[in-house]
Amino acid sequence: MAIGADTRRRQADFMELLAPIRDRLYRFALHRIRDRSRAEDALQDATLSAYRRFGDFERGTDFRAWMYRFVLNTVLNYNRAARRDPTVGVDPPALDLHENLRTGTAYEAVLADPERFLQHVGDELRAAIYELRPVEQDVLLLRSLEGFTYREIADLLAMPIGTVMSHLARGRAKLREKLAEYAEESGFVRGGAA
């Protein structure tokens, strides 16, 4: 079936807007849906959904945020279908990055040389992120991967900025705790925590 010139142009416009952000979308989906095959399915579905609604997109506005809405919704649906994202309650707010972190040799060793530690960690970083609550994963990845501001994240996730800050701090604290545990278990730290 031949594709008309209008359709080709529309596709080209869409792909051109997508090009600068597409790999970060891929990584977002990959970090939120751990299985690569399902993550790709979700991202293809999200992309197709967005393309179908491309006529609604207002040129000159933030395509990145517009696109992420489709990805976030699709990832949510995929994870719910896989029973991966249960309905969660609300934790009490916590802003202390080190609230739950046991101080000690392990975390200090991580801080001393984070680049070397993360090379040592390998896939454990992804595993640690995957153990966070879904909303914490969303906030952490939107901030760390895409660099969205707190305001932009709040708009995307339809929550107050204060809640974004709480989830981000809590997610980072949990992540650091996991990394410290791994540093001990994997032998990155000799002799265990103090």
Next chain:
Amino acid sequence: MTCADLRRYLSAFLDSELDGGTTAEVGAHLDACPDCAERVEAETRLERAICERLGAEPVRDCFWDECRERLGRRGLGRRWVALAWAASVLVAVAGGFALGHAPAAGAAQSGARELIAVLRERGREAQHGIPAALHEYQAVESSARAQDLLGRFVGDANRRLVHLDPGATGHGTRLVGYGTTFVGGEEVPVLHYRCCGQDLCVFFVMPVALSHFPGVARVLADGRGLTCAACPTTNVALRVCPKSGTVIAAVGSGCAPGLAGAIAEP
């Protein structure tokens, strides 16, 4: 500002999201407290390293090409689905399908052979890199689960599934593979759909009881003697004849138009 106060602001400080006044207070504390200053510097390095690590995950080479082709092939997807519909009608007719009637075994087998021939022909037109032959087991990533389902369904080593270009079947539901398998010595066609991460394997002209369908997401019985499979997320329901195994209708919200096109109407 105390050291404990600083810890509370640290996350937002790393993101440069503090207001001007608080940022100044943090700065003043860091100037006065070398321990906190050292800690903040280390946390900044860790945060930067995490961001870099997260952003270093490899993107599969062909993924966006496939995505672009899927956008561009939406028409072709519908054409394939229409072909499958035509084939399934042929099967249904050849199988003597009708509600309440058991298809004659010979006619059903004949219909299956017709569809197999159509699928093999389609296979030869498949995208470069997808094996055209149906004689090799292909552990394609998207069909690993389908293969497991097929294995549990038929308990037969002769299962073959070939990955097909994803058909544009609408919200959440799409054709992701097809192939054939053997039941009771007869080769029968299999279409593999995925709906919101759930795998639905639909067998055409199956001379076995529907209760042998472990791949169906949810099986319900209704008063008319039809059994239904439903995706729990989109509520797309497939009505499957328990006698022939043919999918005869798709109903419900989120019903994919392309899927409906692949389904034989009684």
